[in-house]
Amino acid sequence: MADLIPTDEAYAEIDALYEVDEDAAAMFDLLLETLADDPSMLDRLFRPANHYQYTPPFEIKRFGELQAQGKNVYIIKVRHPTQGHLLPYRLLLGYHAQMDTYYTLTLIEREIDYDVHDPTIVAALERYDRCGIPTYPH
Amino acid sequence: MTGVVFLPTHTSRDLTAGYVCYPVVVYHNEKVQSIVSQKSITGANVHERMARLERNPARAEALARARKRLGAWMADEMPDRGLAALRMKAGMSQAKLAELMGTQQSNISRWEKSTGDMQLSTMQKLAQVLGVDTTDVLHAIERHERAQGAPA
Numbered sequence: 001m002a003d004l005i006p007t008d009e010a011y012a013e014i015d016a017l018y019e020v021d022e023d024a025a026a027m028f029d030l031l032l033e034t035l036a037d038d039p040s041m042l043d044r045l046f047r048p049a050n051h052y053q054y055t056p057p058f059e060i061k062r063f064g065e066l067q068a069q070g071k072n073v074y075i076i077k078v079r080h081p082t083q084g085h086l087l088p089y090r091l092l093l094g095y096h097a098q099m100d101t102y103y104t105l106t107l108i109e110r111e112i113d114y115d116v117h118d119p120t121i122v123a124a125l126e127r128y129d130r131c132g133i134p135t136y137p138h
Numbered sequence: 139m140t141g142v143v144f145l146p147t148h149t150s151r152d153l154t155a156g157y158v159c160y161p162v163v164v165y166h167n168e169k170v171q172s173i174v175s176q177k178s179i180t181g182a183n184v185h186e187r188m189a190r191l192e193r194n195p196a197r198a199e200a201l202a203r204a205r206k207r208l209g210a211w212m213a214d215e216m217p218d219r220g221l222a223a224l225r226m227k228a229g230m231s232q233a234k235l236a237e238l239m240g241t242q243q244s245n246i247s248r249w250e251k252s253t254g255d256m257q258l259s260t261m262q263k264l265a266q267v268l269g270v271d272t273t274d275v276l277h278a279i280e281r282h283e284r285a286q287g288a289p290a
Contacts, residue, residue, distance in 0.1 A: 006184060018197065026200035029191065030208060036184040037232055037247055038222070057211055080207070 003101045004035045007127055010091070010104035017089065017107060024087045027078050028107065031058055031091070063092065065116050070135040071128055072097065073105065075114070086110075092124050096133040103131040185243070188231055202229030218285035220278030221264075222250045228268045238267045252286075253279045 017025035035041050057080075063073040076091040090112075092105040106124040115121065191197040209226025212219045225235050225246075232250075236243040249256055249264075256279070265272040 006187075011187065018200075022196065022200040023203060026197070026204040027208075029188065030201060030204045033184055033188050033231065034208070034222075038219075038251065040251075057208060 001039045001100070003039060003099075004032065004093075004104070005101060005131075006032050006104045007131070009123075009127060010106055013107040021087075021089075024078070024089055027057075027080075027087065028089070028091060031076070031078060032104065059086075060093075063114065065114065066121075066125070068138055069116075070138045071125060072133060072136055073124075073128065074102075092121075094124075094128045094131055094133045096131065097136070098134070103127075103133065105131075185233060189233060192231065192234070201231070205229045205231070216285075217281040219250070220282040220285075221253065221275070224268055224270060224274065224278050225250070228270075230268070235264075235267060239263055253282055 014025050014028050017028070057078065059077040059079060061075045061077070063071075063075050066073040072095045074093045074095060076093060078087045078089070078091070079085070080087060088110040090108050090110060092108060094103045094105050095101070096103070105127045106120060108118075108120050108124075112118045112120055188201070191201060205226040206229050209223045209228075212223035212226060216223065225232070228235075230238075232243045232246040236246045239246075249260075261275045261279070262272050265275045268275075
């Protein structure tokens with residue numbers, strides 16, 4: 001069963017989010033707590049077929065451009081559970097397949113629009129390497 | 139190392155037997171140790187962080203609001219998470235519920251995953267702490283067990 005390891009950097013970014021959007025920050029903390037309490041949720045959330053059965057509050061997608069570079073990065077979008085809209089922040093996860101472990105890499109604003117040259121994404125990739133996640137052949 | 143190595147151990151006119159050796163990736167021991175220790179330390183940090191946040195009244199309120207929202211969604215969409223949904227609808231973390239019930243968080247975690255060994259007295263206490271009827275707890279358990287027994 002998969003493990004989830006929140007990095008200190010991502011937690012610091014969530015802390016900063018509390019200062020501007022407390023409810024959004026709480027949703028991200030709750031996501032990480034829920035996944036820590038029940039790692040099987042990770043496997044379930046990553047099963048794409050589930051997304052057609054209901055609208056989950058946590059939506060997970062591959063980060064296509066980074067995966068094409070061999071970086072096993074996923075994007076978590078958090079949806080407001082009752083109002084349905086997506087929160088304007090994204091959590092990036094790196095997946096170490098051999099260790100079956102997900103690492104939280106960074107919390108980004110939606111406006112970054114997955115620009116791989118954005119300094120936030122570049123910093124996330126440095127964390128990816130520091131976590132020891134391999135660059136996979138594509 | 140790449141490629142495959144064949145080490146013959148027996149050769150006759152019709153047959154050559156031996157070992158075929160495949161390359162394997164061997165992690166340096168220090169690296170494995172580092173990752174393993176990081177796992178256990180950070181796993182504990184999730185709950186330590188939540189406990190710290192809960193001590194700040196504004197953060198605790200935001201977390202309770204988030205739990206209520208998520209709990210309502212889980213109650214509708216994830217029947218096998220029925221007990222967790224009841225807890226979240228009450229705005230409580232596993233740690234808080236464990237504290238109010240006078241038990242360990244690991245017990246709450248276990249009950250939320252598998253309700254099989256829960257006694258009636260525990261269900262009644264759970265209902266009391268969560269502020270719901272015992273029948274709500276029973277229904278959550280029934281839905282959980284139905285969902286667990288349902289084919290994937």
